[in-house]
Amino acid sequence: MSAVAQTARHYGEFARIGFVNILAFRLRYYTGIVTYLINVTVYYFIWKALYAADANFAQGFDFAEMVTYVAVGWVIRSVYFNNIDANIATDVQSGNIILTMLKPTTVLARYLGQSLGEAAFRLVLLTAPTAVIVALIFPLQAPASPLHAAAFLASLAGSVVLSGALNFIVGAFALEMKSILGLLRAKFYVQELLSGLLLPMTMFPPALQSVLAWLPFEHVAYTPLRIYLGKLNGAELWTALAAEWAWAAALLWAGSWFWGWMARETTIQGG
Amino acid sequence: MLGRVEASHLVKEFRGYKRREGAWGAVRDLFQREATTLRAVDDVSFTVEPGEMVGYIGPNGAGKSTSVKMLTGILTPTSGSARVNGFDPYRDRMAYTRTIGAVFGQRTQLWWDIAVVESFRLLKQIYEISDADYKARMKRFDEILELNRYLNQPVRKLSLGERMRCDMAAALLHNPPLVFLDEPTIGLDLLAKESIRRFLQEINAGLGTTMLLTTHDLADIEQLCNRLMIIDHGRVLFDGPLHSLKGMLWRETQVRFDLKDPEHAAPLRTLEFEGVRLEETDPLTWRASFDREQYAPGEVIRQVVAAVDVRDIAIEEESIETIIRRIYTGGAIPSLDKARTR
Numbered sequence: 001m002s003a004v005a006q007t008a009r010h011y012g013e014f015a016r017i018g019f020v021n022i023l024a025f026r027l028r029y030y031t032g033i034v035t036y037l038i039n040v041t042v043y044y045f046i047w048k049a050l051y052a053a054d055a056n057f058a059q060g061f062d063f064a065e066m067v068t069y070v071a072v073g074w075v076i077r078s079v080y081f082n083n084i085d086a087n088i089a090t091d092v093q094s095g096n097i098i099l100t101m102l103k104p105t106t107v108l109a110r111y112l113g114q115s116l117g118e119a120a121f122r123l124v125l126l127t128a129p130t131a132v133i134v135a136l137i138f139p140l141q142a143p144a145s146p147l148h149a150a151a152f153l154a155s156l157a158g159s160v161v162l163s164g165a166l167n168f169i170v171g172a173f174a175l176e177m178k179s180i181l182g183l184l185r186a187k188f189y190v191q192e193l194l195s196g197l198l199l200p201m202t203m204f205p206p207a208l209q210s211v212l213a214w215l216p217f218e219h220v221a222y223t224p225l226r227i228y229l230g231k232l233n234g235a236e237l238w239t240a241l242a243a244e245w246a247w248a249a250a251l252l253w254a255g256s257w258f259w260g261w262m263a264r265e266t267t268i269q270g271g
Numbered sequence: 272m273l274g275r276v277e278a279s280h281l282v283k284e285f286r287g288y289k290r291r292e293g294a295w296g297a298v299r300d301l302f303q304r305e306a307t308t309l310r311a312v313d314d315v316s317f318t319v320e321p322g323e324m325v326g327y328i329g330p331n332g333a334g335k336s337t338s339v340k341m342l343t344g345i346l347t348p349t350s351g352s353a354r355v356n357g358f359d360p361y362r363d364r365m366a367y368t369r370t371i372g373a374v375f376g377q378r379t380q381l382w383w384d385i386a387v388v389e390s391f392r393l394l395k396q397i398y399e400i401s402d403a404d405y406k407a408r409m410k411r412f413d414e415i416l417e418l419n420r421y422l423n424q425p426v427r428k429l430s431l432g433e434r435m436r437c438d439m440a441a442a443l444l445h446n447p448p449l450v451f452l453d454e455p456t457i458g459l460d461l462l463a464k465e466s467i468r469r470f471l472q473e474i475n476a477g478l479g480t481t482m483l484l485t486t487h488d489l490a491d492i493e494q495l496c497n498r499l500m501i502i503d504h505g506r507v508l509f510d511g512p513l514h515s516l517k518g519m520l521w522r523e524t525q526v527r528f529d530l531k532d533p534e535h536a537a538p539l540r541t542l543e544f545e546g547v548r549l550e551e552t553d554p555l556t557w558r559a560s561f562d563r564e565q566y567a568p569g570e571v572i573r574q575v576v577a578a579v580d581v582r583d584i585a586i587e588e589e590s591i592e593t594i595i596r597r598i599y600t601g602g603a604i605p606s607l608d609k610a611r612t613r
Contacts, residue, residue, distance in 0.1 A: 013396040017382060017389055024384035024425070099380045101345055104369045105397050264347060 010105045014113025015120065022121045029126045036074050036130045037137075043070040044138060059202040060231070066200075068141040069225050071134045073197050076224060078127045080159040082115040085187065088171030089180050101263070108256045111171070112164045119160050144230025151237055155224035158244040163220050165251035166191070172255065175262040196222025216251060219244035273356050273370060274321030274448035274481040276342060280351035283312040283337050283505075311337040313505035314351070319498075321448065322479040324471075326496035326513075328486060330599045334505040335485050339451055342483075343373065356449055369398065372442035376454035379438055381426045387437050388422040391444060398445035405444070412440040415470045432463030439470055443480075452484040456491055468494050489591050501598055508598060513591070520594045524563045526571055529583040530555050538578040547571060 143149035194217035288304040344360030358367035416436040501509040533554035
């Protein structure tokens with residue numbers, strides 16, 4: 001079997017087990033729907049107050065767009081969010097990571113595959129019901145055009161891979177640092193902020209904006225959301241989508257290289 | 272060659288830092304630290320032939336786990352090399368890991384919250400096991416381990432013994448020519464231990480699987496292994512069959528005499544017997560201890576029986592535990608230098 005087919009099979013199999021595994025926790029997702037609804041509601045009222053004070057508050061987005069931005073943003077977060085970094089950290093700390101390292105597969109396939117299965121599960125049980133309820137409660141706009149809708153889905157898929165690759169790299173630090181709880185927490189807030197989920201990038205200082213444009217983070221939420229709202233058109237849209245997927249591929253490659261490099265001189269804890 | 276383990280002059284050093292005591296020491300550590308080097312494995316060489324079952328023992332911190340990690344490709348040696356199943360474990364990791372199985376008594380490779388069979392299906396895919404092989408092996412595992420009862424249960428609902436049976440099967444599902452077993456019977460009750468040992472014996476006898484077993488339960492070694500390696504302070508202290516360890520280090524034999532009547536014990540108090548220690552355990556029981564090279568038990572028994580009326584006699588060997596304890600505490604090292612010839 002070719003290496004590509006073999007890798008795909010491993011991802012598929014870990015995704016399957018990730019899906020089955022998370023079924024055991026399905027109760028958690030009913031509460032998840034409530035959590036996401038609360039988040040959207042809170043941000044709705046914050047933005048409403050801000051726009052009441054200044055109708056041009058977030059440059060480039062009017063209030064109707066901003067409501068859609070927040071609602072769709074939280075809905076897609078339920079898909080691209082993953083715990084790869086925390087899972088790796090736990091397994092490194094307990095030493096159970098050794099069990100994966102003794103298998104003819106890659107650590108990347110193991111953790112990213114599992115998280116893809118979980119994402120598929122959440123798409124059905126968390127994202128879809130949340131989207132329906134949010135759409136019923138809040139005045140949301142539809143995607144700008146069928147083309148934008150399709151590009152949005154492609155971009156969302158990119159977010160899933162990109163966010164997985166980013167978290168994998170963070171998780172790989174656990175090999176050296178043993179305990180990365182502090183790092184995980186810092187990363188969590190940085191990623192929420194820099195992804196564009198909490199604030200559109202237009203609200204950052206211009207100098208910071210131009211730096212962030214060269215980093216992968218804003219592709220996680222800001223790029224798919226701008227595509228959804230029709231803020232990116234023509235060449236701009238394809239450039240953004242290509243940049244997002246290029247980052248995803250580059251970080252996947254970097255992550256698996258980084259893991260190999262970290263694992264070279266590491267000691268796995270416990271007997 | 273499959274099933275063969277070759278370690279030659281394996282060395283692993285870990286670098287660390289000395290820590291000063293107390294709060295002020297911790298502050299000073301921030302600026303200047305003293306590096307230390309720990310030699311966890313110090314020039315370890317051995318060969319295991321296909322089909323052997325080898326016990327690999329040593330006290331905690333002896334270097335067992337570190338050497339096993341080098342043999343499995345998790346760690347790279349500081350110097351020396353390993354060739355296992357014909358592979359360099361670290362460099363050929365992908366191809367190599369297909370040919371080994373590993374069981375850790377303290378960990379499980381099964382997915383905790385879902386049915387056992389899901390983990391088996393995952394392994395089937397990863398090791399690319401054909402449907403026919405999978406069915407045949409599962410049937411065989413069921414015959415010895417009675418797996419089918421647990422297959423549809425989530426792992427967290429299994430007892431330790433049941434879980435361990437499943438872990439055994441999971442590690443052997445791809446029929447590896449070599450298996451690493453790390454304390455496979457830890458925490459198990461007698462029946463579960465028996466069942467695991469019988470399973471390992473059948474697999475070894477039927478398939479010629481090489482097994483390298485680290486354990487603190489010497490009954491595992493006595494029942495399973497035809498060869499024993501003892502490692503301490505990173506060095507191999509003994510490598511050979513269990514009986515030759517006994518032959519080399521079993522110094523003392525004890526004979527227990529149960530007397531018919533405590534009144535008649537008087538002659539024993541005056542019995543002069545060079546090299547034999549006669550001790551009264553209680554009024555009815557006496558013990559004679561002597562060097563097994565100086566006397567045969569028969570000679571001692573004859574002398575005692577001639578002097579007093581004896582109801583019962585028992586010859587007590589030193590247990591393997593006692594012998595190994597003597598090695599760990601260092602008392603047996605000189606005589607072991609002879610043993611390092613293999």
